Amino acid sequence: MSMRRIFVAFAFLLTAGTAVAQDTGLGKPLSESDIKQWDIAVLPDGSNLPRGSGTPAQGARIFAEKCAGCHGEAAKGGVTPYWPALSGGQPLTNGIDTVKTIANYYAYATTIFDYVRRAMPYNMPRSLSDDEVYALTAYLLVINKLIGEGDVMDAKSLPQVKMPNRDNFIMPYPDRL
Amino acid sequence: MRLWRRRHGAPSLDIVAGNGLVNRRALLGGGVTVAGSLAVAATTTAAAAEPLADAPWSLAVGDFPAPVQTPSSFEKDVTRALSNPNGELRTAHARTPHHRLGGTITPNGLHFSINHGGIPNIDPAEHELVIHGMVRQPLEFTLETLSRYPLVTRTAFVECAGNSAPMFAKEPLQTTVQMLHGLVSNAEWTGVPLSILLDEAGIDPAAKWLIAEGADAQFLDRSVPVKKAYDDALIAIYQNGEHLMPGNGYPMRLLLPGYQGNMNVKYLRRIKAINQPAYSYFETKNYSQILPGGKTWRFHFLMEVKSFITHPSYGLSLKQPGLYAISGVAYSGTGRISKVVVSADGGKSWGEAALQAPIHDKAFTRFVMPWRWDGQPAILQSRAYDDGGNVQPLRAEFVAMRGEASRPVTTPLAFPNQHYNSLTSWSVDDKGEIKHVYA
Numbered sequence: 001m002s003m004r005r006i007f008v009a010f011a012f013l014l015t016a017g018t019a020v021a022q023d024t025g026l027g028k029p030l031s032e033s034d035i036k037q038w039d040i041a042v043l044p045d046g047s048n049l050p051r052g053s054g055t056p057a058q059g060a061r062i063f064a065e066k067c068a069g070c071h072g073e074a075a076k077g078g079v080t081p082y083w084p085a086l087s088g089g090q091p092l093t094n095g096i097d098t099v100k101t102i103a104n105y106y107a108y109a110t111t112i113f114d115y116v117r118r119a120m121p122y123n124m125p126r127s128l129s130d131d132e133v134y135a136l137t138a139y140l141l142v143i144n145k146l147i148g149e150g151d152v153m154d155a156k157s158l159p160q161v162k163m164p165n166r167d168n169f170i171m172p173y174p175d176r177l
Numbered sequence: 178m179r180l181w182r183r184r185h186g187a188p189s190l191d192i193v194a195g196n197g198l199v200n201r202r203a204l205l206g207g208g209v210t211v212a213g214s215l216a217v218a219a220t221t222t223a224a225a226a227e228p229l230a231d232a233p234w235s236l237a238v239g240d241f242p243a244p245v246q247t248p249s250s251f252e253k254d255v256t257r258a259l260s261n262p263n264g265e266l267r268t269a270h271a272r273t274p275h276h277r278l279g280g281t282i283t284p285n286g287l288h289f290s291i292n293h294g295g296i297p298n299i300d301p302a303e304h305e306l307v308i309h310g311m312v313r314q315p316l317e318f319t320l321e322t323l324s325r326y327p328l329v330t331r332t333a334f335v336e337c338a339g340n341s342a343p344m345f346a347k348e349p350l351q352t353t354v355q356m357l358h359g360l361v362s363n364a365e366w367t368g369v370p371l372s373i374l375l376d377e378a379g380i381d382p383a384a385k386w387l388i389a390e391g392a393d394a395q396f397l398d399r400s401v402p403v404k405k406a407y408d409d410a411l412i413a414i415y416q417n418g419e420h421l422m423p424g425n426g427y428p429m430r431l432l433l434p435g436y437q438g439n440m441n442v443k444y445l446r447r448i449k450a451i452n453q454p455a456y457s458y459f460e461t462k463n464y465s466q467i468l469p470g471g472k473t474w475r476f477h478f479l480m481e482v483k484s485f486i487t488h489p490s491y492g493l494s495l496k497q498p499g500l501y502a503i504s505g506v507a508y509s510g511t512g513r514i515s516k517v518v519v520s521a522d523g524g525k526s527w528g529e530a531a532l533q534a535p536i537h538d539k540a541f542t543r544f545v546m547p548w549r550w551d552g553q554p555a556i557l558q559s560r561a562y563d564d565g566g567n568v569q570p571l572r573a574e575f576v577a578m579r580g581e582a583s584r585p586v587t588t589p590l591a592f593p594n595q596h597y598n599s600l601t602s603w604s605v606d607d608k609g610e611i612k613h614v615y616a
Binding site: 024032034039042043098118126168 | 309378405446447451453475580594
């Protein structure tokens with residue numbers, strides 16, 4: 001085979017896409033168990049929620065201790081202009097600048113769990129136990145009247161919480177997904 | 178109307194649209210002189226010239242080069258505008274001073290930056306990027322191993338979805354182009370195509386989404402369509418030829434050309450292939466939009482075709498009548514800029530501006546339009562078109578579709594809504610003072 005033919009054959013392999021993906025040896029193989037500590041994203045259907053549980057009453061105590069310093073007593077805001085109230089909210093028909101809240105905006109309750117676990121408290125991320133995160137999530141849902149005082153939040157109950165704004169979203173460019 | 182050409186074949190300073198817009202081909206080379214064709218300029222510089230003398234900096238030995246050079250001491254006001262200068266525990270924005278820059282590449286020190294959880298001080302030798310989830314073999318990469326791939330380079334703008342948000346105000350805020358539009362910048366990025374790494378890990382064809390997650394103190398994460406990853410996504414490790422700035426994602430970030438800035442996840446540490454979007458906090462709340470009537474847009478990733486005039490603009494007043502260049506930047510998340518038109522009479526008439534080459538896909542293109550200001554009031558506007566057939570909407574069109582803030586907007590740091598891409602208008606009064614107006 002001439003050098004030119006070899007080159008053409010090689011170029012074909014390169015352009016043939018995923019079917020001939022080459023192992024470069026540059027990526028270090030891992031197992032999913034190696035990644036467990038990092039694998040924190042929770043999906044709307046509840047997949048990847050951890051074990052554990054929490055109640056609104058437990059959450060209220062944790063909130064007073066670890067969250068109210070910024071978000072205000074009973075999550076009513078007012079400490080600084082930058083840290084919002086976490087309860088209530090106006091109807092979205094009030095204007096395009098309506099303040100987005102858990103009650104008037106979020107599509108899935110799993111987002112609350114996910115964000116509190118990955119990013120809160122702001123200056124001590126990842127310091128809460130999974131039980132504490134479930135409890136805080138339950139507390140935030142109760143003060144927004146989305147679950148009852150006696151409801152326990154865990155991997156099974158949290159994805160079942162019906163969020164009022166869930167069916168109000170439209171996608172501008174569905175063909176691009 | 179072209180009356181005559183000069184001997185080099187360059188166009189004259191013909192007026193092509195109302196209020197003094199001049200043929201865009203004028204003064205772009207070819208030895209054109211302006212003598213004789215600028216009657217209005219005769220009123221400009223009346224003072225007699227001083228005899229020339231040697232300046233003091235020519236008469237003494239100057240400074241010697243520093244290991245990393247910084248701009249001239251006379252440029253000390255060319256800085257980013259900070260929303261959180263005292264480092265309070267909240268999001269911090271740094272806005273690019275477009276009215277003090279030329280060309281298309283944003284210098285690294287002036288590239289805009291938004292950090293929701295502070296800027297992590299990452300040791301590149303310890304940073305790891307993991308690709309896992311719906312893949313045949315989870316893989317881990319480092320800056321060192323990524324650097325061994327044949328890297329690719331491209332230019333791309335990155336724009337916060339909240340850029341230009343003050344323009345949702347019912348009344349135009351009197352502030353600079355930096356405060357209105359400083360959350361977009363443009364750089365040359367170098368890195369590894371994400372598709373190469375996904376192929377290497379063996380992504381499952383059933384995976385339609387990726388979670389991209391950073392190593393910052395929010396572990397900021399966004400859901401990204403796999404389709405975009407295979408279109409033009411990069412794991413970027415260089416920015417304008419040097420490793421990324423800490424505020425822009427050092428040592429590695431996701432680059433999704435044309436998609437909202439927040440999705441271009443910085444400090445990238447993890448990509449997980451999944452079968453549904455994660456509805457992370459930022460895609461759930463901040464970066465989705467309320468529409469008039471109360472419906473909401475989700476997954477509005479595209480930063481659509483847009484332009485704004487940087488010179489002249491608010492804060493840069495005109496000293497005297499005569500010739501000026503109206504100049505600004507145009508860009509589109511849906512392709513290359515194909516045309517920019519400029520008006521000096523508030524949109525009554527338009528002239529086509531010159532575009533500075535090269536014109537890259539999903540990148541800044543600078544437009545220039547010579548303009549003879551006659552000393553009378555004028556309203557300057559630009560409007561961009563891209564090669565996908567998209568055009569920047571007029572303000573009335575935009576407001577009809579997207580609405581205006583219901584409450585007064587008192588600061589340019591506010592974000593009443595997201596994804597503003599309509600026109601910006603600067604009015605010039607008879608003293609040369611420039612205001613921000615809606616027209």
